Amino acid sequence: MQVDLRQSWWIRDVEIPTRLVLAPMAGVSVQAFRRQGRRYGAGLVCSEMVSCAGLEHRNERTLGYLRVSRDEHPLAIQIFGSEPGVMAEAARMVVAAGADIVDINFGCPVRKVTKTGAGATLLDDPERACAIVDAVATAVDAPVSVKMRRGLEDGSRACLSIGPRLVDAGAATLTLHPRSARQMYTGHADHSLTAELAELVDVPVIASGDITSRARAQTVLATTGAAAVMVGRAAQGNPWALSEILDGEAADPSREEVAAELIVFIRETVRELGERRASGFLKKFYGWYLGRGRFPRPFKQEVVQLESTEDVVTRLLAAAPGAAELVEQLEAELPDPADEILLDSMPISIYGGG
Numbered sequence: 001m002q003v004d005l006r007q008s009w010w011i012r013d014v015e016i017p018t019r020l021v022l023a024p025m026a027g028v029s030v031q032a033f034r035r036q037g038r039r040y041g042a043g044l045v046c047s048e049m050v051s052c053a054g055l056e057h058r059n060e061r062t063l064g065y066l067r068v069s070r071d072e073h074p075l076a077i078q079i080f081g082s083e084p085g086v087m088a089e090a091a092r093m094v095v096a097a098g099a100d101i102v103d104i105n106f107g108c109p110v111r112k113v114t115k116t117g118a119g120a121t122l123l124d125d126p127e128r129a130c131a132i133v134d135a136v137a138t139a140v141d142a143p144v145s146v147k148m149r150r151g152l153e154d155g156s157r158a159c160l161s162i163g164p165r166l167v168d169a170g171a172a173t174l175t176l177h178p179r180s181a182r183q184m185y186t187g188h189a190d191h192s193l194t195a196e197l198a199e200l201v202d203v204p205v206i207a208s209g210d211i212t213s214r215a216r217a218q219t220v221l222a223t224t225g226a227a228a229v230m231v232g233r234a235a236q237g238n239p240w241a242l243s244e245i246l247d248g249e250a251a252d253p254s255r256e257e258v259a260a261e262l263i264v265f266i267r268e269t270v271r272e273l274g275e276r277r278a279s280g281f282l283k284k285f286y287g288w289y290l291g292r293g294r295f296p297r298p299f300k301q302e303v304v305q306l307e308s309t310e311d312v313v314t315r316l317l318a319a320a321p322g323a324a325e326l327v328e329q330l331e332a333e334l335p336d337p338a339d340e341i342l343l344d345s346m347p348i349s350i351y352g353g354g
C-alpha cells in the first residue's frame with residue numbers, strides 16, 4: 001500500500017502539512033537548516049536540544065536557540081533536563097519564543113547529558129519521566145511531544161512500557177528512534193518496535209532512524225502504522241533527499257544548485273551565529289554538500305581550508321558561476337530578517353526576570 005506523504009496530519013490542534021519530519025540534530029539543526037527543510041517539504045521541523053538549565057540561567061548562547069522565523073512553522077523546540085519544575089519553566093520560554101510544539105528529549109545517549117539524569121537515562125526512570133511530561137503539559141497550552149530511544153541497553157523494550165505512560169501523562173505524540181542508547185548510531189533502527197508502539201498508543205507516532213529513501217519511508221509508514229517518518233542524517237547537506245522521499249524526484253542536483261543552496265546556508269548561518277562561530281560550525285557542512293561525487297575531492301579539501309566564509313562563497317561562485325542567479329532567486333523568496341521573533345521582543349519576565 002502506497003502512503004501519500006503529502007497528506008496532512010495533526011498533532012492535537014497543530015496541522016502538519018506532510019508526513020515528513022526533519023530530525024533535531026545537535027550541531028546541525030540551526031535555523032537555516034530548518035528553513036531549508038521546510039522549503040524542501042518537511043512538514044515539521046525541530047530545533048536541536050536546548051538545555052533547560054541553560055534557559056533557567058539565561059545563558060546567552062542557549063537563549064540564541066530560541067530564535068524563530070516566520071517561515072519555520074510548524075516548529076518544535078526540543079528541551080532536555082531532569083527536573084520537572086525547571087523543564088516546565090523552559091517549556092513556557094520556548095512557547096513564548098514561538099514554538100508550536102514542545103518536544104522533550106528522552107533519547108540523547110551522550111554521557112555529558114545522561115550523567116545529569118537527562119536524555120535517554122529517563123527511560124530507566126519512568127516515574128521521573130512521567131513527572132516531567134506532566135509538568136510540561138500542565139505548564140503550556142501547546143502540544144507536548146516526546147522523542148525517545150528503545151531503551152538504554154541493546155534489546156531493551158523499555159519504550160513499549162513507558163510510551164503509554166508518557167501519553168497518559170500528557171504527551172500528544174511520540175517519536176521513536178528504535179536503537180538503544182548503547183548502540184549510539186551503530187546497527188539498525190528496529191522499526192518492528194515502532195509498529196508495536198503505534199499499536200499501543202492512540203496518539204500519532206513518528207518513526208525515526210535510517211529513513212534514507214522514498215522506498216524506505218513508504219515501507220516504514222506502511223508496516224508500522226506511524227503517522228510520519230523523521231529524516232536526520234540523510235538530509236545533512238542534502239535537502240534534495242527530502243523532496244526525493246516526498247515526491248520521488250531523483251536527488252541529483254546540478255553543481256550550480258548545490259553551490260547556491262550552500263551559499264544561502266552560509267549567509268543565513270553567519271547571520272544567526274556570527275562569523276567567528278559560523279566559520280567553524282560550517283566546515284562539516286562543506287564536506288556534506290560538496291561530497292557525494294558532486295565536486296572533486298581536492299576542491300572540497302581546498303574549501304574546508306579557507307579562513308573566512310566570504311572566501312568560501314567567492315570560491316564556490318568561481319567554481320559554479322551559474323549559482324549567482326540561483327542565489328538571488330532563493331534570497332528573494334526568503335522572508336525579511338526583520339520578521340524574526342528576536343529575544344528582544346520577548347517579554348522581559350520571560351527571559352530576563354528572576
Ligand SMILES: Cc1cc2nc3c(=O)[nH]c(=O)nc-3n(C[C@H](O)[C@H](O)[C@H](O)COP(=O)(O)O)c2cc1C
Nearest residue numbers: 023024025026048049147177208209210231232233
Ligand atoms: C549529529 C546528530 C545530532 C543529534 N542530535 C539530536 C538532538 O539534539 N535531539 C534528538 O532528539 N536527537 C538527536 N539526534 C538523533 C536524530 O534526531 C535521529 O533520531 C537519529 O539520527 C536517527 O535518524 P537518522 O537515521 O535519520 O539520522 C542526533 C543525531 C545526529 C546524527
